[in-house]
Amino acid sequence: MPIYSPQEIMFLPGEYTVATLPNATDFNKAYAWVSDLHDGQADRVISSGGYWRPVRPLASKAIAMTNAGWVYQPLLNSPVIRLQGALTLGSSLELSKTRAYPGQVVRIKRETTGLFNISVKTGIAGLTIGTQAANSWADFTFDGTDWFQSASGGLL
Numbered sequence: 001m002p003i004y005s006p007q008e009i010m011f012l013p014g015e016y017t018v019a020t021l022p023n024a025t026d027f028n029k030a031y032a033w034v035s036d037l038h039d040g041q042a043d044r045v046i047s048s049g050g051y052w053r054p055v056r057p058l059a060s061k062a063i064a065m066t067n068a069g070w071v072y073q074p075l076l077n078s079p080v081i082r083l084q085g086a087l088t089l090g091s092s093l094e095l096s097k098t099r100a101y102p103g104q105v106v107r108i109k110r111e112t113t114g115l116f117n118i119s120v121k122t123g124i125a126g127l128t129i130g131t132q133a134a135n136s137w138a139d140f141t142f143d144g145t146d147w148f149q150s151a152s153g154g155l156l
Contacts, residue, residue, distance in 0.1 A: 018075045018099065021045070024052045031055070038078045045075070051101035065112050067091050072108075074100040074142070080107045083132075087114035094121045095129075095140055095147045102144035109137040109155070122147040 010030040012022070017036045028049035035042045038059035045052040052075065060080035063070060069092040072081065076099070083093070095106065110118060110132045120130040120140065130138050130149040138152035 015042075021052055024048065024050055034075075037075060039076070041078075048101070052099070053101050053104075057104075062111075065091060065093075065118070069093060071096055072106060073098065074104060074106075079105065080109070082109045082111055083118065084111045085113075087112050087116045087118070090116045090119065092119045092121055092126075093132075094126070095142075097122070097142070097146065100142040100147070102142060104142040105150065106140045106147075107137060108132065108140065110134065111155075120149070 008029050010027065012027065012030055012032040015033050015035050018034060021032060021034065024047040027047045030047045031044050033042065034045050037043045037045065037054060039061045041059055044055045046055055054075065057079045059078035060082065061078040062082040062084050065083040065085045065087065067087060067089040071094045073096050093108065108120065115134065118132040119128045120132060121127060122129050129147060132138055135155040136152065137155060139150045140147045141150040
C-alpha cells in the first residue's frame with residue numbers, strides 16, 4: 001500500500017549544504033537533505049515558505065570558548081551549546097540572525113572556568129541581551145526579527 005503524500009509536499013532531489021539551500025520562499029512545504037546541519041549531522045529540513053527549519057532540531061555540541069568570543073550560526077550549529085574552557089577576560093557570544101527561523105530556541109550552558117562573564121549579543125549592532133556567569137544556562141528564542149532571552153538558571 002503506498003504512503004499517502006499530499007500533492008503540495010515535495011522532496012527536493014540531491015543533497016545540499018546549509019550554504020547551498022535554495023530560497024525557502026520558492027519551495028513552500030518542501031523537504032531538502034542537508035549534509036552539514038547542526039555541526040555536521042546530516043538530516044532533513046522543511047521550508048515553511050519563509051524559512052528552512054530542521055525536521056529534528058535535536059543535537060548538542062561542546063565548544064571551546066576563548067576570550068576572543070564565538071558566533072552561533074543557526075542551522076550550522078547545534079541548538080544546545082556547552083561552552084567549555086578557561087576565560088581570563090570577559091568574553092562574548094553573538095547569536096547570528098542569518099538562517100534563524102521564528103520559534104527557534106538555542107540553549108547555552110556555561111561550563112567554562114574563570115570569574116569573568118560572557119555577554120550574549122544579537123545582531124550586527126551587538127546589543128547585549130543576556131549575561132552568563134559561571135555555572136549557568138540560558139535559552140534564547142528568535143521571534144522572527146531578533147533574539148531574546150526566554151529562560152535562564154543556575155547549574156546544580
